[in-house]
Amino acid sequence: MSVAHPALADHSHEAHGHHDPGFVRKYIFSTDHKVIGIQFLATPLLMLMVGGALALGVRWQLAFPWQAMPILGSGLFAAEGGQISPETYTMLFTMHASVMIFLVIIPVLAGAFGNFLIPLMIGADDMAFPTLNMLSYWFMWPAIFFFGASFATAGGPNAGPAAGWTSYPVLSAIPDAAPGSGPAQTLWLFGLTFVGVSSMMGSVNYMTTIINMRAPGMTLFRMPMTIWGMFITAILQAFALPVLTAAGFMQLFDRVRLFGMGIHTCFFVPAGLIVNNADPTVGGGHPLLWQHQFWFYSHSAVSIMLLPVMGMVSDMLTTMCRKPLFGYKPMVYSLAAIAGLGFIVWGHHMFTSGMNPALGMTFMISTMMIALPSAVKVFNWIGTIWGGKVQFNTVMLNCVAFISMFIVGGLSGIFMAAVPVDIYFHDTYFIVAHFHYVLFGATLFGVFGGIQYWFPKMFGRMMSETLGKIHFFLSFAGFNCTFFPMHLLGIAGMPRRYADPYLHPYLEHLLPMNQFMTISAIVMGFAQFLLLINFFGSIFWGKKASRNPWNANGLEWVAPSPPPHGNFESVPVVHRGPYEYSSPLVDDRDYLMQTDVLPLKGAEA
Amino acid sequence: MAKSWCIFFIFWPTLALAVCWMAPAWGWWFPGDAASTLGARIDDLFYLILIIVSVVFVGTHVGLAYVLWRGSSFNEPKALFTHGSHNLEVIWTIVPSGILLFIALYQMDVWADYRVQSAFPPEAVRAPVAEVTARQFEWRIRYPAPGKTLQLTPQPDDLYTVNDLHIPVGRPVMIQLRSDDVQHSFFVPMLRVKQDAVPGLVIPIWFDSVRSDTYELLCAELCGWGHYKMKARVVAQSDANFKSYLAELHREQFDDGVPSAATESSEAAETASKSE
Ligand code: HEM
Ligand SMILES: [Cu+2]
Ligand SMILES: [Cu+2]
Numbered sequence: 001m002s003v004a005h006p007a008l009a010d011h012s013h014e015a016h017g018h019h020d021p022g023f024v025r026k027y028i029f030s031t032d033h034k035v036i037g038i039q040f041l042a043t044p045l046l047m048l049m050v051g052g053a054l055a056l057g058v059r060w061q062l063a064f065p066w067q068a069m070p071i072l073g074s075g076l077f078a079a080e081g082g083q084i085s086p087e088t089y090t091m092l093f094t095m096h097a098s099v100m101i102f103l104v105i106i107p108v109l110a111g112a113f114g115n116f117l118i119p120l121m122i123g124a125d126d127m128a129f130p131t132l133n134m135l136s137y138w139f140m141w142p143a144i145f146f147f148g149a150s151f152a153t154a155g156g157p158n159a160g161p162a163a164g165w166t167s168y169p170v171l172s173a174i175p176d177a178a179p180g181s182g183p184a185q186t187l188w189l190f191g192l193t194f195v196g197v198s199s200m201m202g203s204v205n206y207m208t209t210i211i212n213m214r215a216p217g218m219t220l221f222r223m224p225m226t227i228w229g230m231f232i233t234a235i236l237q238a239f240a241l242p243v244l245t246a247a248g249f250m251q252l253f254d255r256v257r258l259f260g261m262g263i264h265t266c267f268f269v270p271a272g273l274i275v276n277n278a279d280p281t282v283g284g285g286h287p288l289l290w291q292h293q294f295w296f297y298s299h300s301a302v303s304i305m306l307l308p309v310m311g312m313v314s315d316m317l318t319t320m321c322r323k324p325l326f327g328y329k330p331m332v333y334s335l336a337a338i339a340g341l342g343f344i345v346w347g348h349h350m351f352t353s354g355m356n357p358a359l360g361m362t363f364m365i366s367t368m369m370i371a372l373p374s375a376v377k378v379f380n381w382i383g384t385i386w387g388g389k390v391q392f393n394t395v396m397l398n399c400v401a402f403i404s405m406f407i408v409g410g411l412s413g414i415f416m417a418a419v420p421v422d423i424y425f426h427d428t429y430f431i432v433a434h435f436h437y438v439l440f441g442a443t444l445f446g447v448f449g450g451i452q453y454w455f456p457k458m459f460g461r462m463m464s465e466t467l468g469k470i471h472f473f474l475s476f477a478g479f480n481c482t483f484f485p486m487h488l489l490g491i492a493g494m495p496r497r498y499a500d501p502y503l504h505p506y507l508e509h510l511l512p513m514n515q516f517m518t519i520s521a522i523v524m525g526f527a528q529f530l531l532l533i534n535f536f537g538s539i540f541w542g543k544k545a546s547r548n549p550w551n552a553n554g555l556e557w558v559a560p561s562p563p564p565h566g567n568f569e570s571v572p573v574v575h576r577g578p579y580e581y582s583s584p585l586v587d588d589r590d591y592l593m594q595t596d597v598l599p600l601k602g603a604e605a
Numbered sequence: 606m607a608k609s610w611c612i613f614f615i616f617w618p619t620l621a622l623a624v625c626w627m628a629p630a631w632g633w634w635f636p637g638d639a640a641s642t643l644g645a646r647i648d649d650l651f652y653l654i655l656i657i658v659s660v661v662f663v664g665t666h667v668g669l670a671y672v673l674w675r676g677s678s679f680n681e682p683k684a685l686f687t688h689g690s691h692n693l694e695v696i697w698t699i700v701p702s703g704i705l706l707f708i709a710l711y712q713m714d715v716w717a718d719y720r721v722q723s724a725f726p727p728e729a730v731r732a733p734v735a736e737v738t739a740r741q742f743e744w745r746i747r748y749p750a751p752g753k754t755l756q757l758t759p760q761p762d763d764l765y766t767v768n769d770l771h772i773p774v775g776r777p778v779m780i781q782l783r784s785d786d787v788q789h790s791f792f793v794p795m796l797r798v799k800q801d802a803v804p805g806l807v808i809p810i811w812f813d814s815v816r817s818d819t820y821e822l823l824c825a826e827l828c829g830w831g832h833y834k835m836k837a838r839v840v841a842q843s844d845a846n847f848k849s850y851l852a853e854l855h856r857e858q859f860d861d862g863v864p865s866a867a868t869e870s871s872e873a874a875e876t877a878s879k880s881e
Contacts (some may be wrong), residue, residue, distance in 0.1 A: 270805025327689035357720035387685030390676030488633040493794035498833035536733040
């Protein structure tokens with residue numbers, strides 16, 4: 001059923017009269033937000049495979065300690081006879097986390113979906129600063145290069161970076177402190193800095209675009225939740241990132257010798273420390289300073305890695321349930337609350353660090369309070385499904401997985417927010433379980449759904465439902481079998497970042513369980529090839545998609561699939577919010593687009 | 606098909622509950638009941654939160670399963686047209702915030718007793734048993750000579766061991782925790798004690814052991830490639846045994862086999878420490 005709509009009256013794709021910019025400007029150094037968005041999607045998808053391979057290395061060691069790893073081992077750890085040494089093990093989990101957080105989750109949300117969706121959903125023809133936008137993508141590559149180079153130092157006399165993604169000094173700040181704290185750590189810091197620069201350029205752009213370039217009628221409270229998520233994320237990034245960038249430079253200055261002299265700035269290193277027979281340190285810095293700075297950013301990064309996908313899931317869920325969003329305004333306020341409270345909870349990563357115990361109490365209260373808006377969101381999502389006409393397609397399945405996994409991750413957070421309990425759980429596998437439930441279980445499943453949902457808009461073709469469902473099934477089952485038992489490992493007191501936990505008798509009996517988890521992880525890892533096949537295959541062979549394949553309401557579905565340069569044939573005019581599904585105002589269909597003018601013209605054929 | 610997906614989404618939470626229910630019986634649980642008084646209170650808190658969280662987990666998943674199941678057999682042409690409910694929003698904001706605040710306030714004093722120094726048991730503070738210094742990749746322990754109290758700086762008659770901390774059983778003890786190089790963390794799972802050792806800081810921590818036993822001590826903060834092998838033990842023993850352990854240590858460290866020289870050197874050490 002096609003709907004006549006003023007915005008669609010003009011079907012000429014050349015309506016904007018843009019001249020053809022040539023292949024390189026069009027597809028490589030493009031300033032078109034859609035191309036940049038797709039670049040930002042494809043790169044993290046490939047990085048996901050890299051990060052996944054690293055994780056399998058970690059898992060291999062935990063299941064079959066000190067045994068040669070098949071397939072990957074001969075390539076990655078050839079020097080050690082395919083076996084993983086403790087130095088390599090530390091490097092593996094450091095790189096795994098760095099790749100997944102900085103090169104997959106952060107860029108895939110703000111970079112890919114933010115770029116692609118913001119102009120389309122608010123009815124703009126592009127971002128406010130298209131060139132800055134292009135740069136934001138291309139600054140990812142130095143980051144990838146430096147992380148890669150840091151990893152590659154492992155082949156030389158030094159080991160790869162080995163201070164964990166959290167890079168706590170003193171370990172990271174003194175080159176002699178560990179084999180991996182040499183050049184590898186410096187390169188790692190460069191990588192981090194470039195990720196920051198890239199995010200910052202994106203963030204400025206998103207804020208400006210969302211504030212300035214909304215289509216006529218698109219008031220703030222008519223914006224889709226995705227846009228709210230992106231907007232709040234952008235603000236968060238703008239405030240939190242400078243702290244990390246500064247901290248990164250401080251650590252860099254701590255490490256390098258300035259002007260050939262042994263001057264280290266010692267921001268994070270107390271005086272008189274002799275590490276591994278190196279010269280004693282001068283000047284009194286403090287290692288906790290880094291932790292405060294790092295977590296001030298990195299807890300906000302937790303919201304950066306979640307808020308956009310919360311928005312996206314709200315949008316997908318309403319479409320797939322054919323129902324308005326339950327409690328739109330509470331949903332917006334709770335997003336803002338998570339972001340706002342997110343600034344004052346960083347200390348919950350430091351309960352056992354030795355900071356002032358009174359701080360522990362305040363951070364505990366703020367952390368408990370941040371669980372509240374999270375709970376409100378969950379209730380509203382369930383409310384949204386309630387009474388809906390649920391379409392059980394791949395998009396919906398991934399959204400339900402998101403909700404269910406987010407509940408688990410949020411609830412495990414409560415244990416750790418309780419300081420006394422966190423004394424026991426801190427730095428055990430309980431933490432590992434917690435953040436994989438939120439980052440993989442929630443965010444990544446939301447992203448899988450988002451890819452399936454917006455793919456037709458990106459490429460004009462549908463992704464395969466069958467492949468999508470198989471991928472979902474294997475990922476979900478594999479995910480839960482891999483990560484749920486980690487809660488129990490944590491309760492059993494198994495510390496994280498141990499190359500060989502079984503050295504300690506009280507952990508010996510956990511080996512079979514770890515083997516089960518590793519096998520599940522391998523299954524889950526291979527399932528991701530289905531996603532790649534589905535993604536890249538559907539670009540060429542997918543079923544052709546119409547403008548609005550899901551019968552959704554948002555502005556992005558008004559534009560052709562894929563939208564031409566400049567997006568819309570004419571400026572869309574917005575008359576209502578994005579969630580008017582099953583509205584009684586129309587009777588022959590169950591959706592009412594944001595641009596529809598009532599009464600709908602002539603009962604269309 | 607839709608119904609089988611509903612069952613799929615009911616299956617996993619149910620499995621999770623079943624596994625958690627069985628976990629203690631299968632040994633996938635705490636390495637044992639907490640062996641310290643504070644540890645027992647931490648365990649109680651854990652179980653309290655576990656109950657609350659389980660109720661919420663079951664409740665939300667039953668709700669989720671119910672709305673999915675209804676949605677899968679929805680026959681009318683249009684879904685329910687509603688934008689939400691003010692009353693519900695108020696209820697599900699106030700009730701959880703009450704519960705969360707309760708959890709937060711309820712556990713304050715456990716934390717205070719554990720970490721706030723003015724709340725430390727005075728007898729433990731008066732005579733710290735030992736100084737524990739973490740370094741790559743071992744724990745160095747320094748006891749004061751029998752009958753003396755621990756000084757912040759090493760004394761000539763101090764007693765040293767590596768990876769072996771002895772404490773008297775049944776009463777609170779305090780140690781001074783420090784690090785020689787990078788960060789480490791003092792973790793005794795059975796006692797539910799964990800505290801980072803931070804270079805440049807001397808951090809006092811107290812704990813007790815309610816029974817005579819030997820516990821694993823390990824490192825819980827990444828400190829380099831050998832992080833996993835900072836394996837040590839904490840031995841809790843009766844006062845008498847602890848005293849004779851220290852005496853034995855003293856004999857080992859200051860007795861070179863020649864009786865007269867031994868007394869001389871320990872006397873010399875004593876005079877040296879007195880004159881300081
Ligand atoms: C209900 C809300 C949440 C609460 C109460 C909560 C609480 C906590 C606490 C207390 C810790 C520190 C534990 C420790 O190290 O001892 C922690 C760690 C962590 N959380 Fe959450 N959290 C919540 C939601 C989230 C979300 C939504 C994300 C991500 C999207 C997330 C990601 C992480 C990560 C990555 C870490 C560990 C980082 C590391 O040590 O490597 N959390 N959480
Ligand atoms: Cu946090
Ligand atoms: Cu360690």
